[in-house]
Amino acid sequence: MIQTVAIAQTPGEARRLGARAGLPPATKPLRDVFGEALLEVATHNPRVVVLDGDLGNSTKAETVRHAFPERFFNIGIAESNLVGVAAGLAACGFIPWITSFSSFLLCNAYDQLRLAVAMSNINAKILGSHGGITLGKDGPTQMGIEDFALVGGLPTVVMLVPCDAAAMKAAVRAATDYVGPVWLRSSRVALPPVYPADGCPFTIGKANCLRQGDDVTLIACGIMVAAALDAAAVLADEGIEARVLDLHTLRPLDVEAIVAAAVETGAIVTAEEHLLTGGMGSNVARIVAQHRPVPMRFVGLADTYTESAEPDELLRKYHLTADDIVTAARAAVRAKGKR
Amino acid sequence: MDINRLYAMARQLRLDVLEMTTLARSGHPSSCFSATEIVTALYFGGLLRYRPHDPRWPGRDRFIMSKGHAAPLLYAALAHAGYFDRSLLWTLRQIDSPLQGHPIQALLPGVEATTGSLGQGLSVGLGHVLGGRLNGLDYRVFVLLGDGECQAGQVWEAAMAAAHFRADRLIAIVDYNKFQETGPIAREMALEPLAAKWESFGWSVLEMDGHDMAAVMATLTESARPPRPGRPTVVIAHTVKGKGVSFVEADYTFHGRALTPEQAARAREELMR
Ligand SMILES: Cc1ncc(C[n+]2csc(CCOP(=O)(O)OP(=O)(O)O)c2C)c(N)n1
Ligand SMILES: [Mg+2]
Numbered sequence: 001m002i003q004t005v006a007i008a009q010t011p012g013e014a015r016r017l018g019a020r021a022g023l024p025p026a027t028k029p030l031r032d033v034f035g036e037a038l039l040e041v042a043t044h045n046p047r048v049v050v051l052d053g054d055l056g057n058s059t060k061a062e063t064v065r066h067a068f069p070e071r072f073f074n075i076g077i078a079e080s081n082l083v084g085v086a087a088g089l090a091a092c093g094f095i096p097w098i099t100s101f102s103s104f105l106l107c108n109a110y111d112q113l114r115l116a117v118a119m120s121n122i123n124a125k126i127l128g129s130h131g132g133i134t135l136g137k138d139g140p141t142q143m144g145i146e147d148f149a150l151v152g153g154l155p156t157v158v159m160l161v162p163c164d165a166a167a168m169k170a171a172v173r174a175a176t177d178y179v180g181p182v183w184l185r186s187s188r189v190a191l192p193p194v195y196p197a198d199g200c201p202f203t204i205g206k207a208n209c210l211r212q213g214d215d216v217t218l219i220a221c222g223i224m225v226a227a228a229l230d231a232a233a234v235l236a237d238e239g240i241e242a243r244v245l246d247l248h249t250l251r252p253l254d255v256e257a258i259v260a261a262a263v264e265t266g267a268i269v270t271a272e273e274h275l276l277t278g279g280m281g282s283n284v285a286r287i288v289a290q291h292r293p294v295p296m297r298f299v300g301l302a303d304t305y306t307e308s309a310e311p312d313e314l315l316r317k318y319h320l321t322a323d324d325i326v327t328a329a330r331a332a333v334r335a336k337g338k339r
Numbered sequence: 340m341d342i343n344r345l346y347a348m349a350r351q352l353r354l355d356v357l358e359m360t361t362l363a364r365s366g367h368p369s370s371c372f373s374a375t376e377i378v379t380a381l382y383f384g385g386l387l388r389y390r391p392h393d394p395r396w397p398g399r400d401r402f403i404m405s406k407g408h409a410a411p412l413l414y415a416a417l418a419h420a421g422y423f424d425r426s427l428l429w430t431l432r433q434i435d436s437p438l439q440g441h442p443i444q445a446l447l448p449g450v451e452a453t454t455g456s457l458g459q460g461l462s463v464g465l466g467h468v469l470g471g472r473l474n475g476l477d478y479r480v481f482v483l484l485g486d487g488e489c490q491a492g493q494v495w496e497a498a499m500a501a502a503h504f505r506a507d508r509l510i511a512i513v514d515y516n517k518f519q520e521t522g523p524i525a526r527e528m529a530l531e532p533l534a535a536k537w538e539s540f541g542w543s544v545l546e547m548d549g550h551d552m553a554a555v556m557a558t559l560t561e562s563a564r565p566p567r568p569g570r571p572t573v574v575i576a577h578t579v580k581g582k583g584v585s586f587v588e589a590d591y592t593f594h595g596r597a598l599t600p601e602q603a604a605r606a607r608e609e610l611m612r
Contacts, residue, residue: 057521076528138455
């Protein structure tokens with residue numbers, strides 16, 4: 001089931017995700033990188049414990065099971081119990097990493113996440129694996145397309161969405177070091193390296209600017225960061241210089257970077273592998289509307305469930321490609337001209 | 340009842356599941372193989388009353404595939420039962436196909452519940468029984484659960500409620516293949532004593548060899564009577580994950596993996612024997 005192929009937006013090298021931006025091809029699935037990073041923090045910090053919902057082979061949390069079986073608990077197919085147990089472990093001074101698919105955890109254990117984790121403000125880390133639609137063929141019942149919205153409803157929880165392997169490693173370290181609840185989205189697919197290996201500056205709450213530009217800002221997270229860089233390359237050929245922000249932290253939002261984008265570029269496009277309703281774009285829009293209203297366009301999932309298919313087919317059919325970002329950016333820039 | 344005809348159908352369903360998942364290069368064939376005789380008996384042994392050309396006929400018996408990852412088995416059974424053309428099976432998990440990786444109600448005729456997040460089917464089944472009671476209909480509701488799935492709290496909430504409401508038209512079937520995704524049930528999250536658990540929740544408990552077609556027919560027939568009026572019935576089916584394909588039976592890490600074309604060729608050979 002492990003898929004190591006890169007997500008090509010259309011067949012052929014030229015349309016491979018990240019190719020137009022000059023990014024190298026993807027190599028390792030993001031979930032594998034998570035497994036390695038989790039093992040690293042568990043090795044360095046004996047207070048780290050890992051809880052699994054019978055999916056350690058899929059989330060890759062099993063790396064810790066093999067190395068430190070005494071600090072690994074498979075709670076079984078029982079996510080609400082899993083979260084409750086983690087809360088108890090946190091109260092004993094351990095740092096629980098709660099791991100499962102994003103959909104099963106949030107949808108089965110939301111009340112437990114609400115009271116035992118978020119309201120109690122405990123030092124637990126939550127891995128929501130298989131986020132978005134790029135898990136592909138297992139289909140909509142397993143996909144996590146509403147995690148930003150649902151974690152958004154847990155006000156004390158930090159929300160991290162890494163866009164490549166280096167960012168994933170940095171995010172796992174940052175989450176473990178941070179004192180308090182953190183949600184981390186992982187993916188089944190491999191993402192092209194946006195950052196050099198081990199070269200991702202990662203401060204919680206601080207967006208990374210990947211490309212300078214004055215005409216429009218593309219704000220993206222996760223897989224859409226590489227797509228935004230591709231889109232920026234296409235726009236540059238048309239004479240539109242796009243700034244690109246990797247918004248790896250969805251809470252707390254980097255208000256400063258968002259306001260600067262509005263002030264300095266005058267137009268914003270957001271791109272996310274998530275429902276538009278309750279997603280990253282709507283939260284960015286709130287900041288923009290309050291501080292400096294400028295034209296905005298939004299790339300994300302319309303109010304619909306998707307379906308079983310190859311990830312690249314889904315990204316195309318449901319309009320999550322670089323081309324969709326380009327179209328949105330042109331429209332935002334045009335709207336700016338009319339003002 | 341011609342047992343040999345049922346075995347032939349079971350073989351055909353396994354071959355179809357193998358073909359579907361190999362073509363899709365994904366899916367859960369081993370989880371389908373442990374439940375094949377059960378599903379065959381229900382659809383082709385006269386246990387379920389259904390009208391494929393009137394899939395919403397209010398009086399139909401219901402079958403709910405609560406372990407939704409065994410969707411290919413359900414789809415193959417529905418195709419052979421006449422709900423839709425068998426050629427649709429080869430579109431499993433492909434874009435624009437109604438055959439989703441996990442079943443979605445109303446996308447396909449005959450799919451009674453959307454499943455894939457484990458633990459939900461028995462509650463839906465209970466609702467169908469209570470609805471049937473209000474509507475004055477006497478249909479039965481069969482719900483197929485995984486053994487790992489029985490770790491989910493909702494299963495026991497439903498079990499408690501079904502006994503409370505004296506839902507004796509509800510029949511749970513546990514595909515007790517002794518494995519969940521990451522390992523043996525007994526090692527990962529033990530269920531035993533399983534029969535005693537159901538018994539203590541107020542259910543009649545029957546056990547059977549889930550691959551002996553005569554036993555499956557006899558036990559499921561008994562479950563539908565039901566053995567103790569006023570009580571729901573659970574059938575604990577002792578099964579083998581990957582049944583019918585030796586190298587899949589021997590390796591639980593086949594969970595959630597399609598066979599490669601080479602493995603599929605060997606599997607086909609074994610199933611045809
Ligand atoms: C709520 C929920 N948690 C986790 C999963 C992931 N998952 C899919 S199949 C499976 C194992 C199921 O084991 P079992 O119920 O024994 O079914 P089998 O395949 O053995 O028939 C798991 C953990 C899920 N589908 N739903
Ligand atoms: Mg099982």
